[in-house]
Amino acid sequence: MQNIVPGALQRLRAADIIHMAGLGVAAAGQEYCRSGAVHATQRDGARLAGIVEIPHNTISSAEMPTAEVRQYSVDIEVQSASSWVGNCQCGQSTSVTLCMHAAALLYQWLAHPVAFVSTVTKKQESDSGNEEAKALEPTPKPDNASAFTKPSGVVRNPVPAGGLQDILTQLGLSELRGIAREYEIITIGMNKLQLVEAIRDVLNQPEAVRKVASTLEKPQRQLLAALTLAGGSMTDDELRGLFERFSLGQPGQLQSVLLILQGRALLFRTSLSNTSQQRTGLGGSLLDIGWYVPMEVRAALRVMVPITPFTIKPDSEGGEVPHTEEREPYSLLADLLLVVRILDGYHLTSTDEWRERSTAARAETFAFTRSSIPLSVDGSVPVPSPDDMPSEALLAATRSSFERSPAFLRFAIQLLRLADILHKDDSGTSYLRALPNAAQLLLGPTRKDAMRDLFELWLTQSSYSELYDLREDGLRLRCRATSLNIPILRPKELDEENSEARAALIALLAQAPLNQWINFTAFARFVYRLHPTFLQKRQRLFTSPHWWLELEEGHPLRPLQLGDWLHAEIYYLARFLYGPLHWWGICDTSLAPDGRLLAFRLTPLAGWLLNGVELDEEFPTQNYPDLANPLQILDGEALLVSSSSAAWPLIEMLEMFTEAVGVRNGCLCYRLTPKALGDALSRGKRPADLLALLRYNVSQQHSDGTEHALAPVMAQLERWVASYGRVRIYTGVTLLGTADATVMRELSLTTALDEQIVRTVHPTLYILKKTGSERILDDLKRRGQSPLVHDEELYGTE
Numbered sequence: 001m002q003n004i005v006p007g008a009l010q011r012l013r014a015a016d017i018i019h020m021a022g023l024g025v026a027a028a029g030q031e032y033c034r035s036g037a038v039h040a041t042q043r044d045g046a047r048l049a050g051i052v053e054i055p056h057n058t059i060s061s062a063e064m065p066t067a068e069v070r071q072y073s074v075d076i077e078v079q080s081a082s083s084w085v086g087n088c089q090c091g092q093s094t095s096v097t098l099c100m101h102a103a104a105l106l107y108q109w110l111a112h113p114v115a116f117v118s119t120v121t122k123k124q125e126s127d128s129g130n131e132e133a134k135a136l137e138p139t140p141k142p143d144n145a146s147a148f149t150k151p152s153g154v155v156r157n158p159v160p161a162g163g164l165q166d167i168l169t170q171l172g173l174s175e176l177r178g179i180a181r182e183y184e185i186i187t188i189g190m191n192k193l194q195l196v197e198a199i200r201d202v203l204n205q206p207e208a209v210r211k212v213a214s215t216l217e218k219p220q221r222q223l224l225a226a227l228t229l230a231g232g233s234m235t236d237d238e239l240r241g242l243f244e245r246f247s248l249g250q251p252g253q254l255q256s257v258l259l260i261l262q263g264r265a266l267l268f269r270t271s272l273s274n275t276s277q278q279r280t281g282l283g284g285s286l287l288d289i290g291w292y293v294p295m296e297v298r299a300a301l302r303v304m305v306p307i308t309p310f311t312i313k314p315d316s317e318g319g320e321v322p323h324t325e326e327r328e329p330y331s332l333l334a335d336l337l338l339v340v341r342i343l344d345g346y347h348l349t350s351t352d353e354w355r356e357r358s359t360a361a362r363a364e365t366f367a368f369t370r371s372s373i374p375l376s377v378d379g380s381v382p383v384p385s386p387d388d389m390p391s392e393a394l395l396a397a398t399r400s401s402f403e404r405s406p407a408f409l410r411f412a413i414q415l416l417r418l419a420d421i422l423h424k425d426d427s428g429t430s431y432l433r434a435l436p437n438a439a440q441l442l443l444g445p446t447r448k449d450a451m452r453d454l455f456e457l458w459l460t461q462s463s464y465s466e467l468y469d470l471r472e473d474g475l476r477l478r479c480r481a482t483s484l485n486i487p488i489l490r491p492k493e494l495d496e497e498n499s500e501a502r503a504a505l506i507a508l509l510a511q512a513p514l515n516q517w518i519n520f521t522a523f524a525r526f527v528y529r530l531h532p533t534f535l536q537k538r539q540r541l542f543t544s545p546h547w548w549l550e551l552e553e554g555h556p557l558r559p560l561q562l563g564d565w566l567h568a569e570i571y572y573l574a575r576f577l578y579g580p581l582h583w584w585g586i587c588d589t590s591l592a593p594d595g596r597l598l599a600f601r602l603t604p605l606a607g608w609l610l611n612g613v614e615l616d617e618e619f620p621t622q623n624y625p626d627l628a629n630p631l632q633i634l635d636g637e638a639l640l641v642s643s644s645s646a647a648w649p650l651i652e653m654l655e656m657f658t659e660a661v662g663v664r665n666g667c668l669c670y671r672l673t674p675k676a677l678g679d680a681l682s683r684g685k686r687p688a689d690l691l692a693l694l695r696y697n698v699s700q701q702h703s704d705g706t707e708h709a710l711a712p713v714m715a716q717l718e719r720w721v722a723s724y725g726r727v728r729i730y731t732g733v734t735l736l737g738t739a740d741a742t743v744m745r746e747l748s749l750t751t752a753l754d755e756q757i758v759r760t761v762h763p764t765l766y767i768l769k770k771t772g773s774e775r776i777l778d779d780l781k782r783r784g785q786s787p788l789v790h791d792e793e794l795y796g797t798e
Contacts (some may be wrong), residue, residue, distance in 0.1 A: 022097060022163075025162055025166055029106070030105075048078070049076075076102050091204060091295060097163050164203065168279075176195040178263055182212055184266070219257055223261070267293055271289055307519070309518070322588070323590070324591075335437060336442055337643050340438050341418060341669075345412070353553065354432070362770070363790075382478060385546060387491065388465070389468070394413065411580060415454060447645060469575060473575075504537075509606070522601075577597060586606040586609060637672070638664065639669070639671070643667065735767060737765045752775065752776065
């Protein structure tokens, strides 16, 4: 199926490449394609890969120009004319623009599509294709890569319409020479194109960038660091506000700071392509000009978030110690499995809204009637709850067996629904069903992959539930309405803006240190100075916002004012830390006695999820004394085991040979049934390990000599295993029986009996091939013998 060329590649045109890369970069890429610089081209579905060889002129010690050929490994997945995922060793390709090497690869596809070898075909022909298939894998991220290139914290800031080469090309020759002098580049005999190439190459050298940045004065370094942490791009107004909020100098000093940063190629003023403007149709010339820190500079500087350490000590007034809450790695997956088991088989009523992820995605408009919308003097209406919000009945059913906060249960159910681990019955009935392999998925050997996939899914595709939960802090979520009192806001628009707010905070936390308590109040004020509008970033594009938060009717809170920000955004930030991020295990929290968040600490799991730092973990082994501890017996028949990754070997055995019957006492509950045991034995499974585990438990007698509670369960299991039999059915065969073994031996010597035997049931009873049995009958008749023949379908069993 992957050999079929996807529609996105079939519809690709030269105009699309110009749109992706810009006119100048596209022209350079086309020239490289024509000169034969593209080699080793491959295709895997909609993903193209290849190597682009570019000659570079260098100056030798004798100042003689020499030619040097550099190779750039490129891969790009074209999703549509305006959407792609590209990667190149030069580092110029982004999610918005392509480099000249990627453009050359796309022009090569347009000119010679047959030259792109399908990796699927090569893999089917021989194993030798494995080495070439590696070219389709993304280039490994260097150790000094910035957090802004990771999928976990992608900041959707405006980016230049072209790459670094385009930006440098737009500068004057004198500006380029000034930048070259800062980086000690010899400019004698160089034309403008050679200067651009030389500056671009030196900016790809982290040590050279750090050396130049170290010569900056404190205000210049601080502004550059703040811009880097903010995503690398800003408009004039945003930059001016940033300069003032961080008190980096007098307003008149901003221009001189910017000139110094520009003169060292650490900051550029250029045209920006804002994806939010494209979606809302508000692209304008004034909004398209801004300031941009190149990706190469951000990757080289390694800017960390400044923090204020927090020491956990008793409250000075009441003498109470703050309450510290910690989460074990992967504990969220264990809790999700408990929720799955509770709701598996739950009957949905008319009050339970359950929209499948596979159905027509999200609703385009809010589903409520005009009569249910209260009138407002400012022409606004309250934003309804997200369509994936669980009903109160569903939460009550879950909480009756699993005591957790309503906020956590809402989060867990929404996540399970988003991942389709919990879904409506496929037969169309109003019952919830869980994936059959849910336990293995969440607690088994692949739980690490499941954790990563669920985190990425939540980060990019969940609803605006965090925004809606602010009503618990007394805030009102309002949106503008038409004259007919119909909201002009779409649910998807609010989902995307909430996702962008999550991504901005995740990208910022990715730059914070691990295993260190961070003062929340100080961190929140830093977020205000850096991203005051992180929650309503798109709304600044409108003359009047489409939605807002307010404490009193008709008085929207303005995030640029610190007083208003401390009444809204700080609550969102606090909930984000002690809610979802704490549940994921990304951070531990320290709470005051009244529930206020005092501090948080990023865990090693945060290093893995946010920065890709591998975790050191040991998978549980099958040790009977260790496995026996979490096993409990209830009412003489129910087996209870704690839901945890450490108990997975035990859970795996119970999943295989017993029937899951929900949750009891906060533990997974199983029951031995003949059907479950019979199904496992029919699949070739053997309960030896389960029996050995039960025998170990039974051997641990009580001190008073009474029988262990597991003894009846083990005895029942042993009886069922002993009484289990296998039936093998043979059709299309002949059953041969003789009076005694002597006659059978005589037949074996005088006929071709041995060649026709399918199975020996008994020394006097054989199962023969039906075609071969006719030959044996003919031999016996020629010898004058008349065997008794039953001409009917026989079934042999054993």
